[in-house]
Amino acid sequence: MTTEQFPWGHQKRYHDFPTHFRQLFDGRVQKVSVDAGFTCPNRDGTKAFNGCSYCNNDSFKPDYCRLDKSITEQLQQGIDFFARKHKTMRFLAYFQAYSNTYADMQVLKARYEEAMSHPGVIGLVIGTRPDCVNEEILEYLADLSKSVYVMVEFGVESVKDETLIRINRGHSFAVARQALEETARRGIHNCAHLILGLPGETRSDFLEQARVVSQLPVENLKLHQLQIHRGTRMAVEYQRNPDDFNLFSAEEYIDLIVDYLELLNPRIIVERFVSQAPAGMLLAPKWGLKNFEFVAKLEKRLAERETWQGRLYRDE
Template sequence: MSTPILYNDFPTFLRKYFSYKVQKISLNAGFTCPNRDGTKGWGGCTYCNNQTFNPDYCRTEKSITTQLQEGKYFFAHKYPEMKYLAYFQAYTNTYAELEGLKRKYEEALKVDGVVGLVIGTRPDCMPEGLLHYLEELNKHAFLMVEYGIESTCDKTLQRINRGHTYAETVEAVERTAACGILTGGHIILGLPGETHETMVEQAGILSRLPLSTLKIHQLQLIRGTRMAHEYAEVPDDFHLFTEVDEYIDLVIDYIEHLRPDMVVERFVSQSPKELLIAPDWGLKNYEFVARLQKRMKERDAYQGKKYKDSEKRIIFADDKFTT
């Protein structure tokens, strides 16, 4: 009997679509969010400071083309033959009028070496007109839509000022995947009010959705955010994973309950040290992954080990796009 793989990793997933190495280049296309501009609220998510994931070349005063060219320069010295995915990452990248969105997406695809798009957005910002456009675009270029889910608990979503419900997540993910578009999700472990048990239960809930990929991040307290202020006022409301081994064991429990074929893209987020309050483990991403894999082997753990099939129908994006 063959030994199960520890988990489905993102580089292996990308090799299904590309015969060469590809790298995401983050973009800041100048968008905002409906919970920032007053449409649904003000101030954005309580944990959010977009400085934590925008590289230096990622500035709104620069065009999409310029950001991509500078991003290419940043990566190309290591892998000269590399190709790129334009990653619309900062804020809500479907929150604008359709023609403007088309111009930005298509500008990115015209840059030499860019072979596809990854579009980060919210579940409540995918209108039908845009989805139909993306369905057509997906026939000619690699495309993934990544939804910020963050939690399956509406009480948590309300507390962190997301401005949408989990029901909206379900609807958006199902609509997108039904169009044949690769659909990813992003969740945060350690949000206030959530316990080890409820977080592990979340893995089974998300497994019912037609998600191709999932990013898992630890909660980080970032300077200047509303959540940092809340922590300073009532620290007992938070359980920060100050010990990395505790978080590793939570992640293992989580992915043991995750659908076996879902791709786990990430386990941690790394914010700039000058912005990070906690937890600060002093580990690079590859160092964290090495410790996680070692611990999984010690526990004889693997993705889906404790997953229970649901009767809910799962619809997946077609594996039609290859290069």
């Protein structure tokens, strides 16, 4: 296959999110994170108190996302930062921390609508758990998505129930499957988060994950390597028994991602391959690579192997 024949219509060897977004909105659009003060059923005692074993929300939350600021103030600070580079940029309010559909419907509406009232915001991206959506919430989001862009990002993390139990996730893969199906059925944009390298999983498990995800109505996909963050239960487990963890080198992970992409449905838009926690929070692995540096290495490897997303995909 030549690059002109890729089904996503451009020369990159995978269906990349930035290109898709620029085409979708006919210009630059940037997510701006906000912390709306939500919690999580895995932390408030509904399911557990300690959360998922790998989770430390501070590892990805910008400094301006503080609960002493309103949603409007957080958005304005984030928008001011990005708008200095691109004056015509538009923005999506990104409800990122914890489970952002986990509240009474009136509370959700008030917080989403505060974000949408900002003149620079053209839509919402809502991060949540698959077990924190119901018919009422999905019907509201479906109605909202008729007038603005709405994406729901689900933390799926693994397709293996044994792994989900081990990391104290608090739901099965069947719950994630249903959430993705119900979101897609209503025409709401969705995204699935998955972690590669969780303890107990093997290379064959990761590649089977690509096959499983390819059969789901997943629109966007976020992958990242397992990182051990300070202040988590997994950090304690890692320090006690490091041999239980098979953490990738950057080169190993690049080769895994190439193999994963070959099996991945070409219609799925890939938003992310790696995550980068602040250095002070990260125990391992320490690659010393920025995200864009990793992507450049990955694109070079895809070209070297003369392969692309979906080359080995089979529709089942």
